[in-house]
Amino acid sequence: MLYPIATETRMLFDLNGIWRFKTEDHPEKADPQTKLETDRFMAVPGAFNDQSADKDIRFYTGYYWYEREFSVTEEMLSKRLVLRFGAVTHEAWVYVNGKEAAYHKGGFLPFEAVINEAVHPGTNRVTVLANNLLDYTTVPVGKLKKTVTDDGLVQYHSEENFDFFNYAGIIRPVRLYTTNWTYLKDIVLNNTIDGSDATIHANLSIDGEYDKVIVRVFDEDGNEVAKSETQANGTNINTGLHIRDARLWEPLNAYLYDVKVELYKDGKLEDSYTEPFGIRTVEVKDSKFLINGKPFYFKGFGKHEDTYLHGRGLNEVANVADLNIMKEMGANSFRTSHYPYSEEMMRLSDRMGFVVIDETPAVGIFEGFTVNINMKGDNTWETMDTYEAHEQSLRELIARDKNHACVVMWSIANEAATHQQGAAEYFEPLFELVHELDVQKRPRTQVHIMVAPADKDLVMGMTDVICLNRYYGWYVTLGDMAKSEEEMRKDLDTWLRRFPDKPIMYTEYGADTVAGLHSLYSIPFTEEYQVEVYEMMARVMDDYPSFIGEQTWNFADFETKIGIGRVQGNKKGVFTRAREPKAIAHWLKERWTRIPDFYYKG
Ligand code: BDP
Numbered sequence: 001m002l003y004p005i006a007t008e009t010r011m012l013f014d015l016n017g018i019w020r021f022k023t024e025d026h027p028e029k030a031d032p033q034t035k036l037e038t039d040r041f042m043a044v045p046g047a048f049n050d051q052s053a054d055k056d057i058r059f060y061t062g063y064y065w066y067e068r069e070f071s072v073t074e075e076m077l078s079k080r081l082v083l084r085f086g087a088v089t090h091e092a093w094v095y096v097n098g099k100e101a102a103y104h105k106g107g108f109l110p111f112e113a114v115i116n117e118a119v120h121p122g123t124n125r126v127t128v129l130a131n132n133l134l135d136y137t138t139v140p141v142g143k144l145k146k147t148v149t150d151d152g153l154v155q156y157h158s159e160e161n162f163d164f165f166n167y168a169g170i171i172r173p174v175r176l177y178t179t180n181w182t183y184l185k186d187i188v189l190n191n192t193i194d195g196s197d198a199t200i201h202a203n204l205s206i207d208g209e210y211d212k213v214i215v216r217v218f219d220e221d222g223n224e225v226a227k228s229e230t231q232a233n234g235t236n237i238n239t240g241l242h243i244r245d246a247r248l249w250e251p252l253n254a255y256l257y258d259v260k261v262e263l264y265k266d267g268k269l270e271d272s273y274t275e276p277f278g279i280r281t282v283e284v285k286d287s288k289f290l291i292n293g294k295p296f297y298f299k300g301f302g303k304h305e306d307t308y309l310h311g312r313g314l315n316e317v318a319n320v321a322d323l324n325i326m327k328e329m330g331a332n333s334f335r336t337s338h339y340p341y342s343e344e345m346m347r348l349s350d351r352m353g354f355v356v357i358d359e360t361p362a363v364g365i366f367e368g369f370t371v372n373i374n375m376k377g378d379n380t381w382e383t384m385d386t387y388e389a390h391e392q393s394l395r396e397l398i399a400r401d402k403n404h405a406c407v408v409m410w411s412i413a414n415e416a417a418t419h420q421q422g423a424a425e426y427f428e429p430l431f432e433l434v435h436e437l438d439v440q441k442r443p444r445t446q447v448h449i450m451v452a453p454a455d456k457d458l459v460m461g462m463t464d465v466i467c468l469n470r471y472y473g474w475y476v477t478l479g480d481m482a483k484s485e486e487e488m489r490k491d492l493d494t495w496l497r498r499f500p501d502k503p504i505m506y507t508e509y510g511a512d513t514v515a516g517l518h519s520l521y522s523i524p525f526t527e528e529y530q531v532e533v534y535e536m537m538a539r540v541m542d543d544y545p546s547f548i549g550e551q552t553w554n555f556a557d558f559e560t561k562i563g564i565g566r567v568q569g570n571k572k573g574v575f576t577r578a579r580e581p582k583a584i585a586h587w588l589k590e591r592w593t594r595i596p597d598f599y600y601k602g
Helices: 316-328 343-352 387-401 423-437 481-498 527-543 583-594
Strands: 012-014 017-024 040-044 063-072 080-085 091-096 099-105 111-114 122-131 142-148 154-160 174-179 183-194 197-207 212-218 224-231 236-243 257-265 268-277 282-285 288-291 298-302 333-335 355-359 407-414 444-448 466-469 504-508 547-553
Touching (some): 080 091, 080 099, 099 111, 183 257, 197 212, 197 257, 224 236, 268 343, 288 547, 298 355, 343 355, 387 407, 407 423, 466 481, 481 504, 481 527, 527 547
Parallel strands (some): 298 333, 298 547, 333 355, 355 407, 466 504
Antiparallel strands (some): 017 040, 080 111, 091 122, 142 154, 183 197, 197 236, 212 224, 257 268
16 A cells, blocks of 8 residues: 655645544444534544543543544545545544545554545545454454443453553544546565666556556656656556666665656656665575675664553654664664554654564464463464454555565564464464565564473464564563573574574563662662673573574563553663663663674674
8 A cells, every 4th residue: 555645646635633532332323424522632643542631531442433624625526535544543434524434443554545425625524433442353452341231331341462551543644645547556666686786676556547657766866767668558567677786775774766656648647656665685594684685683672652642643753763762772673563653654764774573463362461471371273363353464564564675574473372272274374475465575473472482382483583572580580690591592492403594583572670770789670680681681692693683672661551560561661761761771782883783693
C-alpha cells in the first residue's frame, strides 16, 4: 500500500486535530446517522487513554466513537477521493455521513476507502466506531472476559497477554487524498548490484486507462540518473532502471534515490508518484549477516512506541529524538517490538540509515504468559486461534514496508510458544508466506522466549537468524553473575550445537532499574546492578564468533498493565520514559562507539 503524498496529480489533506470522542455501551444499537452527542474531545493522532484525566477512560475496555467534520470541494469530488487511516487500535468501522465506508481489524496497520459515493461538496462527517478488545483470535493476544449485567449491559475486561499497556484509539494520522481515475496502485522495488553499477527493478500495478509509463530515477541532488519508458501493457508493468556508479544505502550513511513514476494517457499526465528507495543487499551466509556483502553487527534496542500523553500515538518529535539519541550512543539498529511502527518512523529510519528488524503484532501467542518465568499452560496451539489474524498482519505489513531499505529482516512473532506441540505446523506456512510475499527475500526470524528450552524448540530451525530474548541476572539467576554467565554460555552452546551455521543475536536482555536508585552492593533495581548485568553479558557475547548483534531491552522505560513486578511500568529502559540516561547509557555508549558497524567479528 502506497504512503499518501501530494504530487503534481495528487492532493493531500490532513484530518488530524481535535475529534469528538465518546465511549459506547451499546455498539449493537450504534447509529452513526446523527451527530455524536458528547462533550469529550481527543487529539488525533494519539491514544485516548492519557488524554482525559479520568481513570475510567484510562483503563477503558470496550467500544468507542471518534467523529469530526471535513470539507470537500467540487474539484476533489471530480477525482478519486480516498480516506486513509494510518492505524486504529484495534478494530474499526468507518462511516462517512452515516454510511459505512470501511472496516479494518488489526491495530497497527493502515487501511483506506474510496469515498466519492458517500460525500458531497461542502461539509461532511466522518465517524469511527472502534474497540480495543483483544482475545485468543487477535494479534496481539488478550484474555477477554465479558460479563452481562442484570439490565443487559455488556462489560468487557481484556487483559494483555503481553508486557505493554494496551493503548488505543486513532493512533496514527488520518488523511484524505485524491488521485485521477488512472492511478498507480502499487510499486514494488528490488535491486541487483553489478560491480559499481546497480539496477532497480520496479513492478507497477496500475488501475485505469493509460498508454505510456515513464519511470525516472533521481539522485539526492535531483539529477536524473535513469529512465525507462514503457507502452501500456495491462495492469502490471515490470521495468528495470540501470544506474551507473550507484551509491549504496549503508547503515547510518543512507543514500536514497527517488523513483518517480508517471502515467500518461493521450499525452496527458494522469498520475505521478515518487517513492524514495535505497539500494542495498541483505543476505545471511556462513553465520554472518551481510549488508552490501559485509558482515554487519547489530547494536541497538528493542523499543516501544510509548511516550507521555501520546501513549502509543504517533509522536514525531520523540521519533526524531530517539533516533538521534541512538546514533549518539553508537547504536545502528532497532526492532519494532512488538508491532509495526508508524509509516513515518519507517521513512525516517530509511532517511537516517537505521537498520530495522520489522515485527508483526504477533505477541502473546503463549498460553498463560506472565512477566515472570512461572508460566502456566502448555496448550497454546490448541487453545489459541490467531492464525488468520497473524497471516493477515504479515500480508499487510509486507505490503506496507516492502520497499524500505531500513528493513533488513522480518520478525514473524515475538516469544511464541515454539516448544509446544503444534508450533511447527503453525509457523511453517507463515515462514513460507513471507518468502513468497517479499521480492527482496529478506531474512526471517521468530524472536525466541527463554522458557522454551533450546533443545525442545520446534521452530527456530526455520529462521535465518536465531534471535533470543534472554534475562540472565533478572528472571533467572537474579543477583548471581557467575551463575548467570554459566547459564548464558550453556544456552548459547546448545543453539550452536543445534544450528552451527546460523548467526545468533540477542533481541532482548536487561534488568529493571529505577533511575536514581544506587547501592554500594549492586543490588537489583539499582543503576549499578543494570551495568553489572550488561558487563557480564557483553563479555560472553564477545566470545562467540557467530554472535552477530545485541539489541537491549529496552531503549526507554515504558507503560505496562499494573502488576507487582511493574513500578509504574517496565523499568528496563537504558533511558527513562523522559529519555534521561541511566548509568548504563554511558557504559553502552562507551562500548558501542568502539564496536564498528561492520567486521566486528572478522
Ligand atoms: C519479554 C517480552 C517483553 C517484555 C520483557 C520484560 O518480549 O515484551 O517487556 O520480556 O519482561 O518477555 O521486560
